[in-house]
Amino acid sequence: MKQIKLGIICAVFMMLMAGCSKNVSKPNDENEHEAINKIELVFAETGGATTSFVIEDPDGDGGNPPSRIDTIKLNSNKQYNVTVKIYNIANGVVKDVSATVLMQATSHEFYFIPSGVSVTVQKTDKDKNGYPIGFLSSWQTAGAGSGSILFKLMHKTALKGPNDGPNVGHSDIQLNLPITIK
Amino acid sequence: MVLSGVVMDASNNAPLEKAVVEIKELGLKFITDIEGHYHFYNLCKGSYTIVVNHMSCDSIKYKLTVQQNIIQNFKLPHAINELENVSVNSKRDLNLNTIKEVLSSKVVDATRGQSLGEVLSRANGVTVLQTGSTIFKPVIHGLHSQRVLLINNGVRLESQQWGSDHAPEIDPFIAEKFTIIKGAGALRYGNDAIAGAVLIEPKALPKGAQTNAEFNTGYFSNNRQYVVNGMIESSPVKFPELSYRLQATYKKGGNARTPNYWLHNTGLQEFNYSGAVGLRKEKYNTELFVSSFNTDLGIFIGSHVGNLSDLQNAINASKPTQNIDAFSYTIGRPKQNVQHYTIKSKSQFYLPNNNKLNLLVSYQKNLRKEFDRAMLSNRPELDLDISTTMADVNFETAPTKKISSNIGIVGMLQENVWAGSRFFVPNFRTQNIAVYSIHNYNVNNWMFDAGARFDYRHLRTYRNKSDSVTAANRTWGNASGTLGATYKITPNFKWLINGAYAWRAPQVNELYVNGLHHGTSSFEIGNANLRSEKALNFSTQLKYQTDSSWQFDISVYNNFITDFINLIPSVPATLTLRGAYPTFRYVQSNAVLRGIDFSIHKTLNRSFMAGAKTALLWAKNSDTKEWIIQMPSNRIEGDITYSFANKILPNAAIELRYMHIMQQTRIPTSIADYIPPPNAYSLLNLDFSSDVAVGKKQISVGLTVVNLLNQTYRDYMNRFRYFNDEPGRSINLRIKLKL
Known part of the structure; x- marks a missing residue:
């Protein structure tokens, strides 16, 4: 019986040793997030130049607030083809994650809701169910002015329909982007 | 007569x-x-x-x-030889003069198939902190999480207990006896039982060449949940000193339904098993116990808001809009997956003069994965791995003497490693060493106890920011103690008084958390400068039980807490690319929690019994003189039982239970909540139980209707009260077969 008891104690201590080997002292990098922390909006003016505007929050959720939010500057009475690109930056490495979200297109949708400026936005890409996504869109500006664009990426697993309002699902991105049209 | x-x-x-x-x-x-x-x-x-x-x-x-x-x-x-065997499983001498409640075997039977939190909430003064319809955390006298110790078969449960959405990883089927110690008195198990402790004990292993088996099954109509549980135990004829038990439970439930709609993704699945083997010898006895607890819990999709404006939208909707109103067993994201393993070796050596030496060594491993909505990968957002090793050497003098003593030393080593795609708490290693000494003294109708304990705790955390690892150390040491007395006014009438001092080192999450909390749409920020929390607890109880007619129990408690650690909302909100998040910070203040638990029962005649109970609580921040947020409201309960017997049903009973939960009006005025506490509500539950005589086999059946009137309500202690109603009526059937 002594041996059995000894065996039990040994087993427990072996597990204890195994527990130690998992490297408490070598933690993961807290700055590595699998989250969107950089967004780029690329505006190609019909018959004009291509400009891009960037939003960045390199340390991810929490920590410091977003470090860069560009003002979108557009010309009046012009048509733009707009492409959204989203990235993950971790320790200086920038990874384009647009394709990953595009693969989950049936559960995502972008929204661009202008206020204070006259812009009409039309999403031009569609998921496999024929519902809009918003990586690609067409923007038509009218007169000059300044205001903001409520820019949202909604996550709507099992909820996405053809004509959803901007509050269906949960927010993956929600930003108020300043905009000036001259 | x-x-x-x-x-x-x-x-x-x-x-x-x-x-x-x-x-x-x-x-x-x-x-x-x-x-x-x-x-x-x-x-x-x-x-x-x-x-x-x-x-x-x-x-x-x-x-x-x-x-x-x-x-x-x-x-x-x-019986001389049996004395030891009994005390192996009963440690009742160790917290003699504390207010405690043992759930009756009737309640234990009636709650078979439910979660531990639901089982314990049947005790007066115990409520639950809920996260949706699947996650229940026990709350004793208004306090929960690290302030409530859960002692599972002698081993203190060590898991990621800090989260209010982290349910205890214990299968109630494992246990036969649930003892709730209310107030700080469980010195034997820790210095930090500021609210109390729960002892979850299996029945003793069989002895004397017998083999028993038991089979339990249950069905819960609301979420179409079924439970099966089997147990076999034996003490072989050829080797009666040896005994063993094997036990397993499987549980699967689908979406819960409120009176008006289904709650999408609220299913659960659980598989647990355990084994124990024991050896009884003249000079010692020893037991090895192994258990595994595994669960998948769906989180209601409509509660998983992205940011503050999503939360406002959810609150403003009278019925959840982010929902699929249909039944399903499927568990998708968001969800939790939790595994808990325990291995324990317990031995008792009989020394001369009926003294005993107890040796307990245990190892626990807890793996917790929390999944948000799928985003950029299938990795869990939170992935935590905590392992705990404990050793406890304890010397116990013969309990028969006028003075009995219990002296021990406990060591603990705990390590936590995180791996998810989001940082929440750092890696850490904790070492804790404690010595304690507890004494009982019996004289005439008085029973006194006194205990003291000293703990020393060392915490080392490891953090990595941009590939540079930094380590930090914190240490704490303090004494805790209890003093109590019970006076037997008559053999049926007892008066108890108890005072205890307990303290608790701040937990690693309270110190260093920095991140988005899954499902709560809140940002939590720790405070590295927190001091330990100290509680001075006074309680008294009058308990009367005449032999067949009246029973009453009144308990009054005062818990004075210095440096009470609390998570409170703070401004500004945290700005992220996902939008703004409400932000919560850990702060300290002094607090006083006072309350009264009262229960009364009267046996009216051979067939009828009636009872009533109430639990009242006043919890105040004594610095600001404001009420403390998120405390259970006052409640009253009444029940009436009709018993009858006939040839087929030898001991049938029908119980009707009425519960009234008042609206919580004791809320702080300076801390804004998103919505005021929900209205008061009343529930009716009906329970029928009986043994059924079928040949020589014993079958017990039970049928419970929960929320008989299909009431629509929300509860202040459910963190999902912002999003959805509580489940509606459920008809639950349970069958127990003993072989």
Whole structure:
């Protein structure tokens, strides 16, 4: 019986040793997030130049607030083809994650809701169910002015329909982007 | 004529449960309840022979003449060889003079298939902190999480207990006895039981060449949940010193339904098993216990908001909009996956003069994964791996003496590693060493106890920011103690008074958390400068139990907490690319929690019994004089039971239970909540239970209707009260088969 008891104690201590080997002292990098922390909006003016505007929050959720939010500057009475690109930056490495979200297109949708400026936005890409996504869109500006664009990426697993309002699902991105049209 | 009384252990006057009191002439038997109480109604005048038996005592025979109603108590002497075996499983001497409640076997049976939190909430003064319809955390006198110790088969549960959405990883099927210690008194198990402790104990392993098996099954109509549980235990004829038990539970439930809609993704699945093997020798006994708990829990999709404006949208909708109103067993994201493993070796060596040496070594591993909505990968957002090793050496003097003592030393090593795609708490290693000494003194009708404990704790955290690892150390040391007395006014009327000092080092999440909390749409920020939390607890209890008619129990408590750690909302909100998040920070203040628990029962006649109970709580921040947020509101309960018996149903009972939960009006004015506490509500539950005589086999059946009137309500202690109503009516069936 002594041996059995000894065996039990040994087993427990072996597990204890195994527990130690998992490297408490070598933690993961807290700055590595699998989250969107950089967004780029690329505006190609019909018959004009291509400009891009960037939003960045390199340390991810929490920590410091977003470090860069560009003002979108557009010309009046012009048509733009707009492409959204989203990235993950971790320790200086920038990874384009647009394709990953595009693969989950049936559960995502972008929204661009202008206020204070006259812009009409039309999403031009569609998921496999024929519902809009918003990586690609067409923007038509009218007169000059300044205001903001409520820019949202909604996550709507099992909820996405053809004509959803901007509050269906949960927010993956929600930003108020300043905009000036001259 | 009525014959009634209490069966006690002659050595220490403790009531003996499950003693068999038999009237030989009439062939009537009564099995005593938890208070050792028995009764026989409608006896004719005459002389009877009473035989009292208990598995761990010598039986006694007693002749008595019944001329009128008689109260007769019995004291059973312990069989010499059996004494040790009983105390292996009962540590009741160690917290003698604390307010405690043992769930009756009737309640334990009626709650089979439910989660631990739901089971414990049947005790007065115990409520639950809920996250949706699947996650229940026990709350004792307004406090929960690290302030409530859960002692599972002698081992203190160590897991990621800090989250209010982290349910205890214990399968209630493992246990036969649930003891709730209310107030700081569980010195034996830790310095940090500021609210109390729960002892979850399996029944003793079989002995004397017997084999038993039990099969339980249950069905819950609301979420179409089914549960199966099987147990086999044996003590072989050829080797009666050896005994073992194997036990397993499987549970699967789908979406819950409120009276008006289904809640998408609220299913659960659980698979648990355990095994124990024991050896009893003349000089020692030893037991090895292994258990595994595995669960998948769906989180209601409509509660998983992205940011503050999503939360506002959810609150403003009278019925969840982010929902699929249909039944399904499927569990998708968001969800939790939790595994908990325990291995324990417990030995007891019998020393001369009935003294004992106890040795307990345990190892626990807890793996917790929390999944948000799928985003950029299938990795869990939170992935935590915590392992805990404990060793406890304890010396116990003979309990029969006037003064009995219990002295011990406990060591603990705990390590946590995170791996998810989001940082929440850092890696850490904790070492804790403690010594304690607890003494009981019995004289005449008084029972005194005094205990002291000293703990030293070291915490080392490791953090990595941009590939540079930094380590930080914190240490704490402090004493804790208890002092208590019980006076037996009469054998049925007890007065208890207790004072205790407990303290708790801040937990790693309270110190260093920095991140988005899954599902709560809140950002939590720790405070590295927190001091330890200290509690001075005073309580008193009057408990009266006449032998067949009246029972009452009134307890009053005052818990003065210095440096009470609390998570409170703070401005500004945290700005992220996902939008703004409400932000919560850990702060400290002084607090006073006062309350009264009262219960009364009256046996009206042979068929009817009625009872009522109430739990009242006042929790104040004594610095700001404001009420403390998120405390259970006052509640009252009433029940009436009708018992009957016939050939097929030898012991049937129908119970109707009414509960009224008041609106919480004691809320802070300076801390804004998103919506005011929900309205008061009342629920009716109906329960039928009986054994059924089918040949020689014993089958017990039970049928419970929960929320009989299909009431629509929300509860202040459910963190999902912002999003959805509570589940509606459920018809629950349970069957127990003993072989």
